[in-house]
Amino acid sequence: DFYMTTDEAKAYGLIDYILQKR
Secondary structure (H helix, E strand, O other): OOOOOHHHHHHHHHHHHHHHHO
8 A cells, every 4th residue: 555644645736736737
């Protein structure tokens, strides 16, 4: 199983948000 810490989840969520806004 793959587990992300809260900080990692936030970081990836932010990256995902930025990439989708292009």
